[in-house]
Structure formats: C-alpha cells, structure tokens
Amino acid sequence: MTFEADLVAALKEGRLTRRQFLRRAAGLGLSMSAVGALLEACGSAPASTPAATSAAGVVPTAPATEAATGAPAIAMTAPATEAATGATAAATTATAATTAPVAAATAAPSGGAKSVQVLVGFGSGNAPDQIPIEEQLAKKFTDAHGDTKVEFLRVPDSDAAQNKLTLTMNAGNPPQVILPSGVYGINVFIDQGVWADLTPYLKKDNLDVTQLFQAATLPAARGEGYYGKNSRVVVGIPVALHGHFLGYNKDLFQKAGLPDPTHTWNDPAWTYDKLLEYAQKLTLDKNGQHAGEDGFDADNIVQFGMARFDADIIWRGYGAHEYDPATRKVGYNTPEYIQGFQFAADLIHKYHVIPTDEAAAALSGATKTEEGTLQAWVTGKAAMAELCTCDLPTWGAVKTFKWDVAPIPRGPKRLFSYLNLDVGAIVDKATDKDAAWELLKSMLIDQGNEEQLSYESLKAIPPLKSNTAHFTDGVKRDFPTLDVNVLTDSLKYGSTESEDWHPAYIELGQTTGPLLDPVRRGEAKAADVAAKAQAAGQKVIDDWFAKHKLPS
Amino acid sequence: MAATTPALRRVGQRLRSSRGREALAAYLFVSPWVIGFLLFILGPMIASFAASFSDYAVLHPEQTGWVGWANYQRALFEDPIFRQALKVTVSYSVLAVLADLVIGFLLALLLNVSFRGVTFFRTLYYMPAVISGVVVSLMFLWIFNPRFGLANYVLRLAGLPGLPWVYSPRWVLPSLVIMSLWGVGRSTLIYLASLQSIPTHLSEAAAIDGAGALQRLLRITLPLVTPAIFFNLVLGLIDRLQTFTEAFVVTQGGPDNASLFYVLYLYRNAFTYFKMGYAAALAWILFLITLALTLLIFRSATRWVYYQDEGRGG
Numbered sequence: 001m002t003f004e005a006d007l008v009a010a011l012k013e014g015r016l017t018r019r020q021f022l023r024r025a026a027g028l029g030l031s032m033s034a035v036g037a038l039l040e041a042c043g044s045a046p047a048s049t050p051a052a053t054s055a056a057g058v059v060p061t062a063p064a065t066e067a068a069t070g071a072p073a074i075a076m077t078a079p080a081t082e083a084a085t086g087a088t089a090a091a092t093t094a095t096a097a098t099t100a101p102v103a104a105a106t107a108a109p110s111g112g113a114k115s116v117q118v119l120v121g122f123g124s125g126n127a128p129d130q131i132p133i134e135e136q137l138a139k140k141f142t143d144a145h146g147d148t149k150v151e152f153l154r155v156p157d158s159d160a161a162q163n164k165l166t167l168t169m170n171a172g173n174p175p176q177v178i179l180p181s182g183v184y185g186i187n188v189f190i191d192q193g194v195w196a197d198l199t200p201y202l203k204k205d206n207l208d209v210t211q212l213f214q215a216a217t218l219p220a221a222r223g224e225g226y227y228g229k230n231s232r233v234v235v236g237i238p239v240a241l242h243g244h245f246l247g248y249n250k251d252l253f254q255k256a257g258l259p260d261p262t263h264t265w266n267d268p269a270w271t272y273d274k275l276l277e278y279a280q281k282l283t284l285d286k287n288g289q290h291a292g293e294d295g296f297d298a299d300n301i302v303q304f305g306m307a308r309f310d311a312d313i314i315w316r317g318y319g320a321h322e323y324d325p326a327t328r329k330v331g332y333n334t335p336e337y338i339q340g341f342q343f344a345a346d347l348i349h350k351y352h353v354i355p356t357d358e359a360a361a362a363l364s365g366a367t368k369t370e371e372g373t374l375q376a377w378v379t380g381k382a383a384m385a386e387l388c389t390c391d392l393p394t395w396g397a398v399k400t401f402k403w404d405v406a407p408i409p410r411g412p413k414r415l416f417s418y419l420n421l422d423v424g425a426i427v428d429k430a431t432d433k434d435a436a437w438e439l440l441k442s443m444l445i446d447q448g449n450e451e452q453l454s455y456e457s458l459k460a461i462p463p464l465k466s467n468t469a470h471f472t473d474g475v476k477r478d479f480p481t482l483d484v485n486v487l488t489d490s491l492k493y494g495s496t497e498s499e500d501w502h503p504a505y506i507e508l509g510q511t512t513g514p515l516l517d518p519v520r521r522g523e524a525k526a527a528d529v530a531a532k533a534q535a536a537g538q539k540v541i542d543d544w545f546a547k548h549k550l551p552s
Numbered sequence: 553m554a555a556t557t558p559a560l561r562r563v564g565q566r567l568r569s570s571r572g573r574e575a576l577a578a579y580l581f582v583s584p585w586v587i588g589f590l591l592f593i594l595g596p597m598i599a600s601f602a603a604s605f606s607d608y609a610v611l612h613p614e615q616t617g618w619v620g621w622a623n624y625q626r627a628l629f630e631d632p633i634f635r636q637a638l639k640v641t642v643s644y645s646v647l648a649v650l651a652d653l654v655i656g657f658l659l660a661l662l663l664n665v666s667f668r669g670v671t672f673f674r675t676l677y678y679m680p681a682v683i684s685g686v687v688v689s690l691m692f693l694w695i696f697n698p699r700f701g702l703a704n705y706v707l708r709l710a711g712l713p714g715l716p717w718v719y720s721p722r723w724v725l726p727s728l729v730i731m732s733l734w735g736v737g738r739s740t741l742i743y744l745a746s747l748q749s750i751p752t753h754l755s756e757a758a759a760i761d762g763a764g765a766l767q768r769l770l771r772i773t774l775p776l777v778t779p780a781i782f783f784n785l786v787l788g789l790i791d792r793l794q795t796f797t798e799a800f801v802v803t804q805g806g807p808d809n810a811s812l813f814y815v816l817y818l819y820r821n822a823f824t825y826f827k828m829g830y831a832a833a834l835a836w837i838l839f840l841i842t843l844a845l846t847l848l849i850f851r852s853a854t855r856w857v858y859y860q861d862e863g864r865g866g
Binding site: 162163166169170189192193194358361362504506507510511514515517518521536547 | 607609610611612632633698699805806807808809812820823824825826
C-alpha cells in the first residue's frame with residue numbers, strides 16, 4: 001500500500017512521468033499491497049534518490065547495543081535493550097557557548113563506518129531545488145565526521161512517511177532522524193513515545209533553545225500540546241518557520257479603485273468585514289458587476305476577490321477552539337465555531353468571493369482541480385490569496401502583475417494567523433542517536449548551515465535568531481517588490497496552535513471531517529451539523545482518555 | 553540407539569523405494585507453499601486473532617494488555633463508523649457483484665459467437681483484468697473528473713448534463729461500481745469456458761423442437777452455466793468485501809464517508825490511529841461475515857446450481 005501510495009503521490013507531484021508510473025505500478029502486480037507492506041517492514045524499500053544513495057554509500061546497520069549515554073528516554077518508550085554505556089561521537093563534541101551557534105565540525109568518532117538515516121517526507125524537503133542543498137550539507141557533515149555518512153530516505157508525502165516510520169519501527173530498524181517534519185508529523189507520533197527527548201543533548205553541549213531560537217518555535221518544539229505548558233522536553237530542533245499572509249494583486253486593486261490593504265499587523269481597521277468588502281468589490285461577473293451589487297451573476301464570475309482563505313483560520317478568528325485541553329472538550333457546537341465556520345463557507349457559497357475548486361479550475365485552466373484556487377491567483381483571476389512563505393517559490397512566482405503582501409485580518413474576537421514550524425527530530429528507538437544528534441546540531445544549529453537549509457532550501461524564516469537577517473536579505477533579493485516586514489512580523493502574530501497536539505490526533509479530524517464537509521460544500525448549515533460533530537468528536541476524545549493518560 | 557536402528561533402516565528402505573522417492577519429492581515440492589502458508593498466512597492469522605482480544609499498541613507493544621471482548625463489543629455496538637463502513641461495503645459488494653455477473657455473462661455470450669478475430673476480442677476484454685488496481689484507480693480518477701474527465705465529456709456529447717461522480721456522496725458508490733466493471737474480463741473468461749463446455753446438441757435439439765433464441769438461452773444455456781455463476785458469485789463477493797485500493801487511491805473514503813470501505817477503516821485503525829487490536833477485531837468480524845455469506849450461498853446452491861453430471865444441486 002505504501003508503494004502504491006508512494007507511486008500515486010510521486011505521479012501527482014510530477015516526479016514520475018506517466019510512463020514511469022505505469023511501468024512501476026504494473027510491476028507491483030494485482031495484490032502487492034501486502035508485499036509492499038512486508039518489504040517496508042523489512043526496510044528494503046529503496047526510497048532514496050540515486051544521488052542520495054551514492055552520497056550515502058551503504059545502507060546503515062547500527063549495532064544493536066548502541067550507546068545512549070546521557071539520553072534518558074521518555075518514560076513511555078524507554079527501549080528495554082538499550083545500553084547505557086559506551087563511547088560516543090557526542091562525547092568528543094566540542095562544547096559551544098549557550099547563545100552562540102555551534103561550529104559544525106566535531107571530532108570524528110572512532111570505530112567503524114557509521115551512517116545516519118534521515119527520513120524526508122513529513123513536510124517539504126523533497127523538491128528538486130531542495131535536495132542538492134540537503135546533500136551538500138550532508139557531505140559537509142561527512143567530511144567533518146570522518147566515517148559517519150548520511151543517507152536520505154525520501155518518501156513523497158506525510159502519509160507515506162508515517163507508514164515508513166511505523167513499519168520500520170516495528171521491524172526494529174527505524175531511521176535515526178526525521179528532517180524536516182512539520183509539527184503535524186511530530187504530533188501524530190508524540191503520544192506513541194516515538195521521539196527522543198533532546199534536552200540531555202542540549203544540556204551536554206551547553207545549548208539553550210530559548211536563547212537560540214525564535215520564541216514562536218518553542219511551544220511546538222517542546223511538544224507543549226502533549227507534555228503541557230511546563231514541558232521540560234524538547235522533541236524537535238526547529239529548522240523552518242513559515243508565516244502566513246495575504247498576497248494581493250496591486251493591479252486589480254488599482255483597477256477597482258481600492259487602496260492597498262494595510263501593511264501593519266493587528267491594525268484594528270483590517271477585519272474580516274473589511275476583507276469581505278474588498279473581496280466583493282474585486283469579484284466581477286462577465287458583465288463587470290461586482291459581488292453584492294444588484295444583478296450580479298454568480299454563475300458567470302470572471303474574477304474572484306480571493307483565491308483562498310482557510311476556514312480554520314477564520315473560526316479561530318471568531319475565538320473558537322477545536323479542542324480545549326483545560327476542559328477536555330471539543331468545540332464544534334460553540335457559537336464561535338458555528339459562526340466562524342459558517343462565515344468561511346459563506347465566503348464561497350453566499351458571497352461568492354472565493355471560488356470552489358471546480359470554479360477556480362475552470363476559470364484558471366488548472367489541470368488539477370485541487371490547485372485551481374491558487375492557479376486562479378497566479379493567473380490574475382483572483383485578487384487576493386492567503387499564502388505562506390512556503391508558497392513563495394511556487395505561487396509567489398508571479399510574472400504578469402504587480403503584487404505585494406498584507407497581514408491576515410483580525411477576526412471578531414482575535415487576530416489568528418498560521419505559523420507552520422518544521423523541526424528535526426530523533427527517533428527514540430533508533431540506534432546511534434549520538435551521531436544523529438551531531439547531524440541535527442550540524443544542520444540546524446550551525447549558523448551557516450541553518451541559513452542554507454531554512455531559507456535557501458526551504459524558503460522559510462530561519463528559526464535561529466541569529467539568522468533572521470538572512471531571510472530579510474533573501475526576500476529582498478528574490479522578491480524585491482514585497483514588503484518583507486509583513487513577512488517577518490507574521491512571526492509575532494502567527495501561532496502554531498492549529499497543529500497543537502490533541503488526543504486522537506488524526507482520528508478526531510477523520511471522524512468529524514465528513515460531518516462538517518457538507519457545510520464546506522454549501523450543502524448544509526454549520527448550526528445543523530454542529531451537534532452531531534460535537535457528539536462524534538467528543539466520543540473520540542473520551543475514548544482516548546479512557547485508555548491513555550497524559551504525561552505528568 | 554540400537555532400538556532405533558531398525559526403524560531408521562525401515563525409513564531408509566521406504567525412501568529408496570520408488571513410492572518413497574515419489575512421496576519425498578512430493579513433500580519437497582509442496583514444502584515451499586506449506587512453509588509460506590504457515591509463516592505468512594496461518595501464523596499471522598493466529599497472531600491477529602490473539603491481537604483482537606488485546607489493545608495491542610503498534611509502536612510500543614510492551615504496553616499491550618488483554619481487553620477480552622471489548623474490541624468486538626465496541627465494533628458491533630458502539631462504533632457508528634463501523635456501521636457506516638459495513639453499510640458502504642455491503643451496498644457496493646451487492647451492486648458490483650450483480651453488475652459483474654450480468655455484464656460478464658452478456659459479454660461472454662457475445663464472445664462465444666464464432667467470427668473472424670474473436671480471439672483478439674477475447675484477449676482485449678480480458679487484458680484490463682491483469683492491470684494493477686492502482687493504475688486503474690488513477691485512470692478512473694481522471695475519467696471521473698467532473699471538469700475534464702472522459703465520462704462527462706461523453707455525457708456532454710450526448711447532450712446530457714455532467715455528473716459529479718466520485719466527488720458526490722450520492723454518486724460515489726455507483727461510480728465505483730462502474731469502475732469495478734473494468735475487471736469484468738475475469739468473470740467473462742470463466743463464463744466463456746462454461747459456455748463452450750455446453751454440448752451443442754442440446755441447443756440444436758431445442759431449436760428443432762421450436763424453441764426460440766431467448767428460450768434456449770433461459771432454459772438451456774443459463775441452467776448449464778449456473779456452476780460458473782456460482783463460482784463468480786462466491787469469488788466476486790469475497791473480493792468485493794475486501795475492496796481497498798479504489799477507496800484508498802480515488803476517494804480516501806469520502807465524501808462524507810460515503811465510500812468508507814470496511815478495509816479502509818480497518819487500515820486506518822491499524823496504521824493511522826495505531827489501534828492494531830481493534831483493527832484485528834475488525835478483520836475477524838469481516839472474516840466471519842464473509843464466511844457466513846459464503847456458506848449461505850453454498851447452501852442456496854442446492855436450489856439453483858445445476859451440474860450436468862450430478863443432476864440438480866450443488
């Protein structure tokens with residue numbers, strides 16, 4: 001199934017041609033799902049690219065009695081067979097100052113050749129322009145660490161990465177490092193005790209995450225959703241921060257006689273209502289009439305006010321929560337959720353300022369329906385779009401019109417904007433975690449390497465405080481027309497809370513999603529489905545607590 | 553040692569005999585299958601049966617505890633998504649098996665006629681059945697695309713409005729049933745073999761007695777292919793109850809769980825929610841449902857399956 005999913009995703013992402021896809025899929029035969037899973041479990045799936053394989057040399061096999069000096073495992077997951085002694089690579093590592101990024105080079109470990117397997121696929125990191133930088137940094141690490149090689153296991157998406165990690169863990173040979181992984185990927189596994197606590201390594205090397213990294217990264221890096229606000233655990237080293245913002249088409253604003261939106265975050269005048277007002281004036285039918293105007297023809301829209309504005313941002317702006325850890329209740333039936341979720345659906349189905357996927361695809365000529373809305377933005381058929389810094393290389397590559405960036409507007413109750421964080425994490429049951437730590441330290445805490453990985457490869461805001469200027473300089477160089485302050489300020493007003501851990505992390509969404517989807521499609525009202533979603537969601541949460549306890 | 557020597561000698565003598573050698577060769581030839589069966593089928597079945605009474609946690613099995621019948625109780629009495637998945641799967645299975653039986657038989661009738669190039673057409677109709685389900689799913693994802701898919705293009709050519717196909721809770725199951733017909737060549741081949749085994753003199757005699765084509769079909773051909781219908785019914789039902797790839801690749805169970813097939817839900821529990829114990833219980837419930845339906849069909853076969861050499865009844 002993983003092979004199949006991999007193939008499907010690879011095809012979807014254009015990494016396989018149709019011919020290659022057909023050849024490989026046909027090779028799987030009619031009932032290869034079980035065989036695929038079996039091969040995965042045996043760790044024999046050659047997921048790395050040829051280049052990565054050659055750079056890595058051989059497949060790693062770390063000794064079963066690998067040392068784990070100074071790395072106390074999380075209580076739930078302490079591997080019974082793990083030895084607690086032995087000389088390690090980390091023991092020879094030079095100690096760095098608390099606030100200064102460490103030097104990449106450390107003394108080479110003694111003993112035979114080692115390798116660190118890095119699973120890439122829980123977030124970005126597999127794009128053609130990202131891979132060379134990762135491999136360059138891996139080579140640099142190997143050069144500095146003698147015989148420690150780096151092998152990348154590349155899988156196409158989060159689902160495939162999840163399968164890969166689960167099956168290799170069951171087979172007893174998980175990759176040591178997951179890099180990069182969105183907070184989502186971390187939280188899928190955090191209550192399964194998968195991640196190593198990195199605090200002993202940080203302590204040993206005299207590193208303080210509060211001094212090193214942007215404050216916005218810390219709640220997620222510490223797994224506060226699961227371990228609580230006073231978490232003393234560090235489950236991931238930040239590697240990339242992605243702020244969200246609105247992109248707007250200056251030409252269309254000018255044509256509609258509208259002033260540019262504010263560039264100041266949390267401006268009290270920049271609200272959802274103001275956004276709707278602008279969006280209506282920018283949504284035009286074939287007769288040139290705008291949305292909200294008498295005689296507006298909603299069936300023949302030629303230009304939309306917005307390409308995308310995520311519903312989850314909007315209901316949070318209304319003050320709603322999906323799950324409240326204090327009361328252990330889901331919030332689908334709260335007035336805030338109902339109003340916010342309904343408003344998000346109304347933007348599409350009542351006000352007609354955001355297209356459906358289908359309408360956008362038809363208007364923009366997108367060949368993939370799911371890309372339609374942002375294709376409408378990039379082809380100038382939608383005047384605004386909620387974007388992420390991660391979108392800059394793709395949906396920010398606009399050539400045909402002038403555009404700039406504005407903050408996400410305030411909701412009725414609060415200003416909420418996404419902040420997506422990617423981290424690097426170490427699998428607790430993996431062997432040779434010390435070498436894995438050395439790699440994380442080299443790639444994510446060394447200032448020169450981190451700026452390469454975070455901005456040049458991932459087009460993200462570097463989480464290292466000392467690298468902020470690199471992002472500013474990079475945006476000025478690559479996107480000279482954009483107001484870079486809007487992007488950097490997105491850190492102050494954005495939050496990683498949308499990806500916070502909650503019980504039954506995937507199951508909750510997969511249970512309630514189908515109940516809420518009719519609202520998204522405009523076929524039901526939020527108020528009508530809220531009670532059912534609440535009951536179903538609460539049952540999932542209650543079931544989780546019936547069998548699990550939160551760490552104290 | 554002295555006591556065992558005559559026994560060993562007897563074994564040696566048996567092995568040296570031609571029957572002994574033959575038996576040894578037979579055991580050696582079947583041993584790969586037997587070993588594979590024990591290791592990869594029976595062993596995991598026993599393990600999954602045991603797991604179904606536990607809260608087996610995939611990633612930290614050391615925390616596994618016995619929960620008795622709790623997993624079964626939850627599935628049968630407390631889990632609304634289980635009921636939805638079962639409903640979807642049974643509805644789809646009934647529709648898909650019926651469609652396969654009828655269309656497969658009609659195609660076989662067409663391909664049973666002698667004409668120039670019939671071998672080519674027989675091959676052509678069977679070929680799709682050997683293509684991987686993932687490839688077929690991807691292809692139908694395109695065919696069913698409401699905007700640029702082939703299905704709606706054809707409908708529009710005929711002056712009909714397009715349909716939302718797999719993107720609509722109402723249309724998703726019929727769409728998947730249509731998609732399942734891609735593999736109809738498999739049952740067609742079995743019908744064809746059955747049709748060709750019908751003695752022509754029966755039909756000729758009936759024609760001489762004045763039976764029309766429809767009468768000959770209903771009173772001679774159809775009864776004589778009931779063993780093939782029975783075979784296709786049993787295998788088709790078992791196969792459809794385990795539908796996974798289509799839902800996994802094309803719909804992911806949506807929209808609104810309208811295509812949440814049983815095995816997809818089982819898979820999610822095992823590998824996404826890490827509830828392997830519950831997933832094992834779901835697997836055993838499906839096994840029992842399949843077994844019960846199969847036995848029911850077998851029992852009913854005595855009423856409608858006709859074997860030429862044995863008279864009525866299966």
